[in-house]
Amino acid sequence: MEVNKFDFLGQISADKLMPELERASTRFHVTVAWVAIILDPVFALTDYFNIPGDWKTLLVMRLVVSAITLTTLLTRKRFKTPSFVVALVPFFLISIQNAYVYAVIDSENLLGQNLNYMALLIGAAMFVLWRWYYSVFMIGVSALATGFFLSQNALVTPDYFFIHGGLLLMAVGIFMVVLINTRYRLVVREIRARLALRISNEAIRMQADQIKEINENLEQLVHKRTIELENKNKALEEAAFINAHKLRAPVASILGLVNLIRTTDSANDLKQMSVLLQDSTEKLDAVVSEITRTIEGSAKGD
Secondary structure, three states: OOOOOOOOHHHOOHHHHHHHHHHHHHHHHHHHHHHHHHHHHHOHHHHHHHOOOOHHHHHHHHHHHHHHHHHHHHOOOOOOOOHHHHHHHHHHHHHHHHHHHHHHOOHHHHHHHHHHHHHHHHHHHHHOOOOHHHHHHHHHHHHHHHHHHHHOOOOOOHHHHHHHHHHHHHHHHHHHHHHHHHHHHHHHHHHHHHHHHHHHHHHHHHHHHHHHHHHHHHHHHHHHHHHHHHHHHHHHHHHHHHHHHHOHHHHHHHHHHHHHHHHOOOHHHHHHHHHHHHHHHHHHHHHHHHHHHHHHHHHHOO
């Protein structure tokens, strides 16, 4: 199937798209990592008031999450880690951390914990740029971990969990998947449009260069043809001058001598006129040769 050379979007291959997408998403994912590194330990203050019996354990978990995230962030260039991994690591670890909270939290603080979890999902929806199946994977992991730790907490029943923010948490999770996928597709579309514009500008530049080269060659060709025509005209002018001046004299002499030869019977006169005729013929031959050289010189100049 022939590809339309003007279909610039169709000319954008994955090897051109992915580096641009990586550059565009890196700043978002690095921001996510730094936010997780700084803010996750800060939320230990809420653990101190909401989960006084286990806040120290959670503080250690938060510090470990920050340390692992910082290590991933600082070594990403060395190991050529894709930027989405820089966001995936803290998202995954904080999701497990938040799920663990459901095992130790009491029913009174359940709604606040669900709101905290929603903040994580909304923050991810605002900054993360990756394919939809990474979002589905993270929601699946979070749901399984949350279900497991909730089953370890006798103070919170499934009904109580869903009534006090659980259903809203699930809705926010779905919203996160949809929003990240929408933002991802918009960014990809914008990058493809930008690359297509770049290809279009390059094609225009190349066409302009080709037109310029054609114009330059045309100017040279016109200049060459002009010189040839000028040479031919000059040769024709010289030939016309020779015809008008130099050629007429020997022709007139020959015609006159021929008429005289017809009217005389004197052998002596015929002999003299023969000599004169020979001389006029040689002059005519010289003039014809000169015309020939002039025309040939014009032809060699083509």
